[in-house]
Amino acid sequence: MSKQTQRKSMKYEKKEYKKTRTMEANWYLSSYNYKFNITHMQPFLKKMKQKKLIGNKCSGCNRVFYPPRLVCGECLVKPDRWVDIRETARVATYVIAYLKNEEGEVEERPLVLVQHDGCDTTSIAELAPGVDVKDTYIGLPVRAHWKDEPEGGLEDIEYYDLMEDDAEDLQ
Amino acid sequence: MDKVGIVGYNQVKLYSDANYGRYEMIFEAVRGALDNAGLKKKDITTVISATNDYYDGRTISNCFTVEVGGGYLADESKVEMDGAHAMLYGLMRILSGNHKLAVVWGGSMPSCYPYHSARLYETDPTWERPNAYVNDVTASGFQMRAYMDKYDIGAEYIANIAVKNRKNAAKNPLALEEAQNSNITVDEVLNSDAYSDPVTELMVAQPCDGVAAVLLAPERQALKITDKPVWISGVGWNQDTYYIGERDLSTCTSMELAAKQAYDMANINDAKNDIDVAELHEAYAHEEMIFTECLGLAEKGEARKLNTSIGGDLPINPSGGAMGGKPPCATGLIRVIEAVKQIRGEAGDYQVDGVNRAVATGQIGMCAQNNIVWVLEGGGE
Numbered sequence: 001m002s003k004q005t006q007r008k009s010m011k012y013e014k015k016e017y018k019k020t021r022t023m024e025a026n027w028y029l030s031s032y033n034y035k036f037n038i039t040h041m042q043p044f045l046k047k048m049k050q051k052k053l054i055g056n057k058c059s060g061c062n063r064v065f066y067p068p069r070l071v072c073g074e075c076l077v078k079p080d081r082w083v084d085i086r087e088t089a090r091v092a093t094y095v096i097a098y099l100k101n102e103e104g105e106v107e108e109r110p111l112v113l114v115q116h117d118g119c120d121t122t123s124i125a126e127l128a129p130g131v132d133v134k135d136t137y138i139g140l141p142v143r144a145h146w147k148d149e150p151e152g153g154l155e156d157i158e159y160y161d162l163m164e165d166d167a168e169d170l171q
Numbered sequence: 172m173d174k175v176g177i178v179g180y181n182q183v184k185l186y187s188d189a190n191y192g193r194y195e196m197i198f199e200a201v202r203g204a205l206d207n208a209g210l211k212k213k214d215i216t217t218v219i220s221a222t223n224d225y226y227d228g229r230t231i232s233n234c235f236t237v238e239v240g241g242g243y244l245a246d247e248s249k250v251e252m253d254g255a256h257a258m259l260y261g262l263m264r265i266l267s268g269n270h271k272l273a274v275v276w277g278g279s280m281p282s283c284y285p286y287h288s289a290r291l292y293e294t295d296p297t298w299e300r301p302n303a304y305v306n307d308v309t310a311s312g313f314q315m316r317a318y319m320d321k322y323d324i325g326a327e328y329i330a331n332i333a334v335k336n337r338k339n340a341a342k343n344p345l346a347l348e349e350a351q352n353s354n355i356t357v358d359e360v361l362n363s364d365a366y367s368d369p370v371t372e373l374m375v376a377q378p379c380d381g382v383a384a385v386l387l388a389p390e391r392q393a394l395k396i397t398d399k400p401v402w403i404s405g406v407g408w409n410q411d412t413y414y415i416g417e418r419d420l421s422t423c424t425s426m427e428l429a430a431k432q433a434y435d436m437a438n439i440n441d442a443k444n445d446i447d448v449a450e451l452h453e454a455y456a457h458e459e460m461i462f463t464e465c466l467g468l469a470e471k472g473e474a475r476k477l478n479t480s481i482g483g484d485l486p487i488n489p490s491g492g493a494m495g496g497k498p499p500c501a502t503g504l505i506r507v508i509e510a511v512k513q514i515r516g517e518a519g520d521y522q523v524d525g526v527n528r529a530v531a532t533g534q535i536g537m538c539a540q541n542n543i544v545w546v547l548e549g550g551g552e
Binding site: 022067069092097113123126 | 192225228283294297302303304305309312314316317320366368414416
């Protein structure tokens with residue numbers, strides 16, 4: 001019962017009212033030109049173009065950020081060192097999202113937070129389109145899949161490919 | 172801190188698609204709170220509202236609510252957060268010594284806009300959004316999976332929370348009708364539509380239309396207004412980073428720090444024994460378990476073992492919590508109101524016996540990024 005009604009409220013089907021009337025109006029905020037600092041991020045963007053990954057490291061707390069941050073929140077200083085990080089990563093946590101594709105069909109797709117080897121933060125990413133959602137688990141090793149011609153930006157990593165899990169289980 | 176009391180409260184019935192105009196709903200909440208305390212418009216000296224421009228579909232969302240919110244020729248301001256955060260602003264205004272009665276109200280109408288789609292715009296536009304679209308539901312899935320994996324907890328324990336809260340909501344006449352279900356089972360929760368696996372539909376607190384209002388007054392005025400004021404004995408608030416990737420999702424550090432601050436203020440050393448009832452703003456079922464642990468009411472990973480039903484070891488969300496209806500910007504305020512009801516013995520069918528000290532929390536942001544904890548006390552036996 002509650003299932004039906006909850007769905008309905010998500011779809012915003014309006015019934016005929018006695019007390020209220022609705023008026024359609026627009027509240028578009030989706031077109032916005034976000035401006036962000038590239039002088040600080042320049043080394044990162046340059047390296048992405050060469051299919052290499054770097055993160056920035058805070059001298060205060062020694063954390064390595066990927067994606068790079070303008071400021072370390074813990075120390076309130078600009079992370080001033082760049083360190084190489086690997087393109088291999090592990091799944092820190094994941095969720096199976098139900099997203100509509102271009103044809104309007106609902107697809108099951110795992111969204112993941114990946115932690116690159118050599119880095120302390122995780123980033124939101126998608127797994128390769130063919131991955132069976134049931135194969136995903138926390139700690140799953142993955143590798144960045146690059147675009148054919150990187151342009152220098154986060155979008156250069158299209159998704160993450162699965163790697164063979166050769167880690168021995170701790171006994 | 173000088174004593175500040177909650178002298179009146181009111182909450183409108185929650186609807187998924189309310190047969191109300193927006194301003195009418197605000198008026199009903201604020202007027203009802205004044206009637207509850209036996210006060211008049213001229214007694215109001217300051218008004219704090221909790222609304223959101225995005226959710227209200229216009230900029231400066233509090234500008235047309237001046238009359239209905241009681242702010243006409245008075246002092247008025249807005250907090251674009253949870254209602255529980257607005258109460259903090261109200262408390263500070265009272266403590267400044269300039270005001271004798273503060274009205275704090277909050278609310279929104281998600282039947283007018285797609286709530287979960289609006290929250291797609293919450294992630295960082297340059298460093299997170301290009302990778303994948305994540306909204307509050309998907310982010311909570313990350314959190315639930317991380318929590319389940321860290322402490323090896325099955326989804327049925329989390330479904331159990333949803334069952335308990337929805338059954339409690341059935342006893343609460345003001346809760347959302349769709350959320351009230353006294354016959355719900357764990358299997359029903361687990362087998363409801365997957366929103367973003369592992370989060371299923373019935374584990375999500377449904378956004379709904381609603382407004383709530385609370386009246387705050389300093390000690391002298393509070394004692395004149397009512398013979399059973401509820402005193403604010405502690406408050407703590409804290410926020411974590413907005414980047415989901417930088418946080419430990421299996422716990423809620425900001426809630427832990429907020430709880431510590433509030434407990435220090437209220438002189439609580441042993442939260443498990445000192446607190447009689449807790450009203451938590453759990454936007455998702457698993458958040459109640461995480462909050463229970465962060466508030467020190469259970470050891471880490473042990474929240475599933477606590478009997479939190481009405482009449483249990485420590486009743487949590489006897490009103491149904493946010494699971495019984497989550498009007499954006501009002502939910503935290505409703506948690507405070509429910510805690511006040513428990514202390515004053517006005518909770519009716521879901522009254523917990525012998526409550527003198529209660530905890531209420533509010534949250535905002537993805538995976539409960541910004542938290543506030545209120546410790547409330549009655550006048551004593």
